[in-house]
Amino acid sequence: MVKKKLPYRKVFQDYLNDKVKLKAYQKAGILLLVVVIAGFAGWVWEFCLAEISGGFRHLYVKGGNLLPWLNIYAYGAMLIILVSYRLKRYPWAVFVVSAIATGLLEWFAGWIVYTVGHGTRYWDYQKEIWGIGNIDGFVCPASVMAFGLGALLLMYWLLPKCIYLAKTMRKRTFMTLAVTLFVVVMVDDITNLTLKNLDLPTAQDFYLSLGWKIK
Secondary structure, three states: OEOOOOOHHHHHHHHHOOOOOOOHHHHHHHHHHHHHHHHHHHHHHHHHHHHHHOOOOOOEEOOOOOOOOOHHHHHHHHHHHHHHHHHOOOHHHHHHHHHHHHHHHHHHHHHHHHHHOOOOOOOOHHHOOOOOOOEOOOEOHHHHHHHHHHHHHHHHHHHHHHHHHHHHEOHHHHHHHHHHHHHHHHHHHHHHHHHHHOOOOOHHHHHHHOOOEEO
16 A cells, blocks of 8 residues: 655645645545545534534434535635645635635525525524624634634645655555545435435435434
């Protein structure tokens, strides 16, 4: 599995100083891994928040997939990398720029769903104890701060770790891992979206049948 020994510290320093040389397949594999891991981390975050606000009385369904993965967090991770990659030598800049960008993404996504879905809301900060200062229930200062902190984890832990894997694992092993995880998540996401559009039972209906709750 391991291609060669390479100190993580060196990879991290090269990453900060824009000295990391990556092949096309490595860049692609890294992005696929970030999409999968960010979506999973977002699901865990949302699930924990739901449990805390719900008093740990029930298990709560988050998202519409069978697997623990939320696509909005995957999109957010891509946006963070896009707007802050060249700022990565300055953590404060990564935090500020990413918080603003993801805050706008959250507001816009919430507004689109609400408008197109005729009042549908996937989240509503007006009903949350930490939603003080929210804008139309779509975004609030607490969520923006959380996204900013999440951006620091992404840019200074997750992304460098994925780069390290790309540099140290054999091409076939690395790409098999990245592509397999991505395909599994995408099949789940597309399948449940299709079932929903056809008014057929989805993964969410499955969890509800097990006694989980929506929050």
